[in-house]
Amino acid sequence: MIDTISTEIAEGGERIRLEVADGIAVLTLCRPDQLNGWSWESTRQLGLLADRIRFDPSVRVVLLRAEGRAFCAGIDVTAPGGSIAGRSAAERTRNYYEGIRWVHERFAVLAGLAQPVVAAVQGYCLGFGFELALMADVRVAAQDAVFALPEAQLGVAVDAGGDLRIAREAGAGWAKYLALTGRRIDAATAQRLNLVQLVVPGKELEAAARSLAGEIAANAPLAVQGIKRAVDSYADAALPAALDRVAMTAALTLTSEDVREGYGAKAARRPPHFTGG
Numbered sequence: 388m389i390d391t392i393s394t395e396i397a398e399g400g401e402r403i404r405l406e407v408a409d410g411i412a413v414l415t416l417c418r419p420d421q422l423n424g425w426s427w428e429s430t431r432q433l434g435l436l437a438d439r440i441r442f443d444p445s446v447r448v449v450l451l452r453a454e455g456r457a458f459c460a461g462i463d464v465t466a467p468g469g470s471i472a473g474r475s476a477a478e479r480t481r482n483y484y485e486g487i488r489w490v491h492e493r494f495a496v497l498a499g500l501a502q503p504v505v506a507a508v509q510g511y512c513l514g515f516g517f518e519l520a521l522m523a524d525v526r527v528a529a530q531d532a533v534f535a536l537p538e539a540q541l542g543v544a545v546d547a548g549g550d551l552r553i554a555r556e557a558g559a560g561w562a563k564y565l566a567l568t569g570r571r572i573d574a575a576t577a578q579r580l581n582l583v584q585l586v587v588p589g590k591e592l593e594a595a596a597r598s599l600a601g602e603i604a605a606n607a608p609l610a611v612q613g614i615k616r617a618v619d620s621y622a623d624a625a626l627p628a629a630l631d632r633v634a635m636t637a638a639l640t641l642t643s644e645d646v647r648e649g650y651g652a653k654a655a656r657r658p659p660h661f662t663g664g
Contacts, residue, residue: 402429405436409449410604411597412437412440412502420453424463425515427486433519434493438565441500447604447611451523452507457546459516461537476642483638487546491630494547496524499619503603503610507596508532509589513571518549521556524615526582527596529589534582537569542649542661546637548630555622556581 404415414436417425440446444628450632453459461606471486473479497504520526520534536553538545554562557580565572577583587595603611640646644664652659 396432396435399429401432402426403432403436405439407446409442409601410445410594411450411600412443412448412454413450414440415518416453416459419453419457421463422457422511423453423455423516424462425459425461425519426463428642430490434496435487437493437496437500440502441496446502447608448600449497449502450505450600451497451519452502452509452593454595455510457516458506458508458512458532459514459519459603460511461516461524463525467569471641479562480638480642482512483641485633487634487641488631490547491634494522501615503611503615505603506532507592508574508583509592513537515547518545518547518552521549521552523582525599527585527587527592527599528577528583529592530574530586531589531618532586533571533576534577535569535571536566539567540649541653542568542643542645542647543640544633544636544658545642546641548626548633551626551629551633553580553582555626567587572618580609 402416402418404417406413406415414433415431438573440449471479471482473482478482494520503525504519504523506526507529508520508526509529509532512520512528514535517534519535532617536549550566551621553565561580563572564626572580574583574586576588584594645659645661648661649659
């Protein structure tokens with residue numbers, strides 16, 4: 388029997404659901420009607436639930452999945468910036484910088500779990516959704532999965548470090564190609580670039596991801612966790628300093644005139660006219 392873990396989340400405000408059974412903690416993005424669009428509240432809930440997993444001795448592996456036809460289509464373009472404000476441009480930039488650093492910290496809680504994280508991705512996996520999937524240790528994708536970092540098309544830098552993780556997995560050239568153009572790639576291409584480890588038909592995604600998580604859960608926990616820490620310590624050696632640069636770059640672009648133009652153009656479905664301001 389699967390038990391839903393209680394959380395400090397207002398009734399009706401659930402963005403992510405946590406269930407634990409048979410050594411597997413299942414994190415489910417549960418706003419399918421909004422294509423699991425990401426928000427500040429999603430980030431808060433992710434950190435909260437990851438902390439619960441961290442100290443649950445029954446959890447040996449985490450499965451990150453989503454309900455509906457999309458894993459996560461990114462942030463709602465009709466509401467850029469959320470409630471970030473300031474009395475001056477400098478203060479607003481500073482507040483964005485701290486906000487993005489806070490997002491990095493919440494994502495790092497998930498990525499830094501002792502237990503390995505397996506992501507199951509279907510449909511749109513864009514922007515923050517792609518960056519979230521890249522936090523997982525292993526990614527399984529349905530054949531219909533589509534990946535992209537479209538932030539530059541909206542006038543903002545990639546703000547959660549997804550481009551850095553692509554550089555780590557696929558090389559700097561591919562990271563720049565994807566982040567500078569915003570182009571979409573399919574699951575087969577993502578697998579060829581080492582961004583996805585397994586591609587399966589959509590109807591098999593759930594079973595394949597759960598089977599993989601079960602394989603990991605069946606192995607010796609100390610060995611599994613030690614392997615994850617060793618690989619991460621090598622792969623992420625330069626990541627903290629680079630993420631701080633990401634946070635500042637994101638803060639500067641999020642307070643620019645170009646980002647207003649980018650989001651406005653996207654909402655109006657017209658080409659943007661960027662000026663560099």
